[in-house]
Amino acid sequence: MLAGSGLVALAQAGPVAAQDGRTVVPLDSGWRFFDGDAPDAARPDFADAAWEQVSVPHTWNRVGYYHHDLGGTNRAETVDKRQGVGWYRLHFAAPKDAAGKRQWLEFDAASRVAQVWLNGQYLGEHRGGFSRFRFDATAAMTASGDNVLVVRVDNTQPRAGSPTADVLPLSGDFFVHGGLYRPVRLVTTAPLHIDLADAGGPGVRATTVAASAQEAVIEVAVRVANDGAKAAKAQVRVSLVDREGREAASAMIPAYTPAGKTSEISAKLTVANPHLWQGTADPYLYDLKVQLSGAQGQLPGAEGQLSDATSQPYGIRTMAFDPARGFLLNGQPYRLRGVGYHQDRDGKGWAISRADVEEDVATMREMGANSIRLTHYQHGQDIHDLADRAGIVVWDEIPLVSTWTLGAKKDPDPALVANAKAQLTELVRQNQNHAASAIWSIANEVDFGNSLPAFLFGGADGREVDPLPLLGELQKTAKALDPSRPTALATCCEARAFGNDIEIPTTAVAADLGGANRYFGWYFGKAGDLGPHLDGLRAKRPQQPLAVTEYGAGGALTMHTDNVLGGPADSRGAAQPEEYESYIHETALAQLDARPWLYATWLWNSFDFATTVRTEGDAQDINTKGLVAYDHKTRKDAWYFYKANWNPAPMVHITSKRYVDRAYPVTDVRVYSNAATTDLLLNGRSLGVKSDCPQMICVWSGVRLDEGTNALVARGTHAGGTVEDSASWTLAPETARHFVIDAGTLLAARSEGRVLGSDNWFEGGLTASLDKPADFGKPSVPTAISGTTDRGALATYRSGTFSYRVPVADGRYKVTLWFATDAGQKVGTFDVMSGRKVLLRKFQPAIPASGAVAEARAFTLKAKGELALDFVSGTTDARVAMIEIERLR
Template sequence: MRSFTAPRARARLATSVACLIMAGVAPAVAHDAREVTVLDAGWRFTAEDVENAVAPDFADAQWAQVSVPHSWNRVGYYKHDLGGTNTAATVDKRLGVGWYRLHFATPEGAKGKRHWLEFDAASRVAKVWLNGTYLGEHRGGFSRFRLDATAAMKPDGDNVLVVRVDNTQPKAGSSTADVLPLSGDFFVHGGLYRPVRLVTTAPLHIDLADAGGTGIRATTVKAEKDQAQVDLVVRVANDAAKAAKASVKVSLVDREGREAASALVPSMLAPGKTAEVAAKLTVASPHLWQGTADPYLYDLVTQVIQGDGTVSDEVRQPYGLRTMAFDPDRGFLLNGLPYRLRGVGYHQDRDGKGWAISRADVAEDIATLRDMGANTIRLTHYQHGQDVHDLADRAGIVVWDEIPLVSVWTLGGSKVADPALVANAKAQLTELVRQNQNHAASAIWSIANEVDFGNSIPSFMFGGADGREVDPMPLLNELQKTAKALDPSRPTALATCCEARAFGSEVSIPTTAVAADLGGANRYFGWYFGKPGDLGPHLDGLRAKRPQQPLAVTEYGAGGALTMHTDNVLGGPVDSRGAAQPEEYESHIHETALAQLDARPWLYATWLWNSFDFATTVRTEGDAQDINTKGLIAYDHKTRKDAFWFYKANWNAAPMVHITSKRYTQRAYPVTDVKVYSNTASTELLLNGRSLGVKSDCPQKACVWTGVRLDEGSNALVARGVHAGGTIEDSANWMLAAETAKHFLIDAGALMAAKSEGRILGSDNWFEGGNAASLDKPADYGKPAVPTAITGTNDRGALATYRTGTFSYRVPVADGRYKVTLWFATHAMQKPGTFDVKSGKKALLRKFQPAIPASGAVAEAKVITIKAKGGLSLDFVSGTSDARVSMIEIEKLR
């Protein structure tokens, strides 16, 4: 890859030459100063920690042949054939050492040049040798780093590059104990998972030792309709033995190849030194970067021009002219105007590849998120690569950048962060800023995520000292000072988990939000704690505590399993750390959250969690293993869950309709509600060709047809939306088995119905009042639920859950006589007590006392005949104890 190979580039060079002539400087001439060779093919790899592998003549023929990007890890799979290709047989969760070796030729004309090996990432610690010479080590798995290979490079012929990587889980005394992240709810893949290059330059060049950055620091200090101003600092290295008289030329070139602004700064450069050259660009009538509406980019061209007019080095990078600000009342301001940021959190792994993804993969992700309507991405919980930043620039997507300080910052019972860990955190922050500060999209430097657990930290993150005794503020204050020194033009932020949540008196939570400029709240009301409707009032409370600090919601959401479904999202408690994570409940959380967020325009941004399912070995949940199921799109980055379409209906103006619960094909009840996400002017629903009515102006673009009676057999649903340009349709097909059409089998207290031999149960539905409960011990992180044995039934799973308190059922059966079987399950620890069951004024069971076994749990059934008119009523009335029922069977009598 050489400079000035494209016709457009040659045209720009001609413009540069003309400008230099007009300035009275010897013109720059065509050059061959910087050459970049991508080192992607021909690598050898072994997962064994071998000896003597650094020797150039080491025999590596038996090692695996791989290409880079590469990772040996494959983590996370579904227990079905939707959404991914990983299986239990193909996963590789090994943490440890891997070796890479590559033979490559010295570039032609290398004599007198400087050579750098550039790694876009190596996880998580890398040591590098060239031709047997040790070049150095990099500690941190997410940032670009370069090593000077000039002295070790052969003047011609074959070179042998050797890299040892190590992604060992950090523990006290381990090889990675001082390398962030120490913990986290995501898997740290190993390998050379981003590109590797050889960069060759002239001795006089733009600095390649600037913490992996470009050596150019550009800041837009003004961006208005009539004028924009950019302040620049260019680091120029003179690796020659003599002083050099040179000039630094910086220019902004528009899409048509015209130079919009330029500056030429003469400089005398001492031998063996690196100097900083300052410049300013003033652009008249600039074309501003306006987010997704108009993400206009100039080319920022920086040249080092020697005294004879030759260009000894050049760096060309896209650059957007814009200003960003954050206001506690007005939210986010782009170029001085309010601009609502609505987006997603994003992890970089995907099914079948782990972290070794391509630019095309990232481009597909960006296109998917723009299709949903997102205009911002929170890059979590570590530094992401240049591809996503480049593509965000081009798409107009505003980016939150973050370092991997996640939850834990001490090991082995230490109460203070190790000095080496503090140094590593500051180094990773420095690399994050230097490598991304010229991106128009980059808006925020995040210095931490969820370091405010205090002594409530989840068990899977243990490894540090007692949270009550570990204070995160000293480390956060150090990082705040570092970030402001590196780039005072951008605000800092951090994401909190726990402040102002309802904990017990024994829980101590530090207030960390004050350590950064901006606040960010990760809050999972209705999932891990509280109720869905608690989110808005909670945010109001946080704002009241710090009215001058801009606030965002940095995470909210719920798990959603592709193969799990519910008939009523309120039917029972969600299993946030276990199996019961129906797709419909994920949508419910997002629907309730978005309404509360939209009502608070002072939030500078909202980032839902998460864009895509991702790998994490602390979870066994939903229908997946080692996958966090909160993504709106599955691990394959293609299969879209219902919640994705909810946001698309609300965030993307392009006409769309989407029938929800499509994957719930085998229906449990003959009567159901049908929900359609639609942003069209009106939407009609048809069932087997029959119109069920037209709806318009549906709240939150969610249209619901209630009490739809399905046909026995196949049910073809069509949603037809009418918009200004015509119509758009979506379809689904549900099946109602003949036996199911005749029965209502209600699994009381269950969000997701249990499996039953030979028949389909429905989840709890048509109830009013009461509370859901279970005889089983719930799941926890990576630990399955513990079932309770129940005698007297073949439907243990259904009878383990129950509804309790005073409550009623109004089941929409057709008029007629019905056999109703009420099932009750009790355990030996239950206290005796009676309750009544009625149907309207008719008493069905008086002062009923379910059987209490001497040990364990037992089930019993009561069979009742009821005549129903206008539906079937069942009223459970507490007496000396709360009423309860575990399962209700309703069968029509002839």
């Protein structure tokens, strides 16, 4: 800071990125922020000393927290979900060499609408919260003394008539943070420069039109802007330089640009024996250098002074998509195994650093992912740069999500269509030189039809609102901008899984590639339905390459199940145990791997992320489908499942580590291992060695735990040595003697003073609950049940004709069966047996006049190895809500 002035001296504001002919200075420190509206704040003399001091990147929003101490630091009292206006002000001194130069203010993003003033002069507005934009600040800049930069941002949730009503996204299952959440810079150039008004792009566009081991051809377009007073005759030199600094190809092209105009020149580079960009195996990058030389009034062809220059990493590769062979990189099949990715994280929101993104990329690469779907909006240059360097293939997307009209309108406003095209233009222009960028996605889940979920506001009736006209406009725009890459979109609802009466538009045909978001076993259907459904889509459109763009399930760090089939997962509420998330991914991956014609699969999601439409699992305002928690550090079991299958580095991982206090004395132990052989030890004794485990999942069934501490060690042996993992579980002595099965549920209820287990050891039957289920953002509604202190356990039950085979030690047992019924229960009887022994004959549980009531029946049984319980329907379905098993001494 300059003493007593409040000015940021640019020479001291941080590292200056100096390129030949231009200077780039970060504007990161010295900002003042006001959390709210301040109508007069654009005035240069406005008093901002009382405003909060912040650095950029910055957001005021903090959204989403867990109801525990794992995976994040946000808490209810630290959350800030306000959406609206915020103001930023910065005092800075002009660069010393500003005279005669052009000055540009560059914003990597501002959410979601930004208005910019410099020294009281209005520079303009940018509508869209995800893309880079620039304003020419030359006329407003003070060459010496104080310059005052003011930015007003507005992330108001769009509503009909609101100031953001025509700015995408209108809706979505993610939170739109506000602020200057990506870097801001001052860029200084000569009057003759490479265009900085190219939709936020670099002003240089390069396309590999052909590439083989022998030769590559690259077409380059350079936009030359002349902001001088006279016409300029200049030279543009384009070159490709390898890692050793050798020039692989170059071209020199004359450029004539009238005063105040921009011209575009074209060059062709031919590279002999190119080193191709080969994905994660060899992500080789050249440097694409562009040098602009010349001066106003210069004679054609004369050698002039360097006026501007840029340099970008550039990978030479070809990409293609085939309905039978999948994705082809440089002509060879290359299976894309990827993840979806949102840019927010605990404690920071969207104001993340490059180091944060580097950590995320390292986490995804360690898991074995080689592709990222950048959802559901344009992500910053950091992730694109890092993807280039890591060899990660990227799906880019604009924020056209679920809805595109507000109120009762049947058609999108012209301003909304224009905004969608503008955001698509910025996406393409800013990212088309990246080797990693493979696909331009024009929409996500705009095919809900009249099944639009209640949590997505607005929109006219789905029978009347047709997305195809807007998608057609975006398809044409994308092809005009970049015909070298395919378009795609992600669909949700073609399966008609929400009901047979749902009218669903077929939107997949609007883009070149198909992408299916499918949550079988979570929101609808069964886990095994995914593969047959994909076969049906392929048969329906055999000429369109198909990918799975989302699949997965919620996974709560503090919730655990003893049997993933014990009851329904609660996709909109609490029951989201970590083990069920793993089950969905295990079953999905088996089906996806069996279909090599899929060009890609992107699981949902790499990390938990913020969304204010959800109250689920053990979190508030968090989508729990991440394989890593909101802190981007705490890894769930499913992450290790993919690492075992996708990363060849030897590893072992014992699952359910966080399920410490065990509910049952007998359990299966599951270990993800890609080692040649894996031994499991319990308190030092081996439980056996396994090898060639399907899907790298080794299971030791029916392991009898010791009372007290159970120290587990999984030891994998491979050619280079051994790898180990450990876990510690506890079996309380009272649980070893007396354990309880909470029937009909995936997630056992809590009980005062004891641990209940989820439904287990059953065969047949269906599950049900007396409670009203949860919905998006709305908790379940419990039913009061008299006659019990375990209301939660008694609310769920198993019904039909079914049996239990419970593994126990030889001996005598007291078995207590609990039943709960409400006033709507059908009158009827059923039988309960234990082998040939009749426990209950033509049993009719009590039916209350109102509400619900519980009752119990107790029996003494002998067991040898297992306890048998058989429930046989009679004039009504058999049922049981809870089973207590106590060993008698």
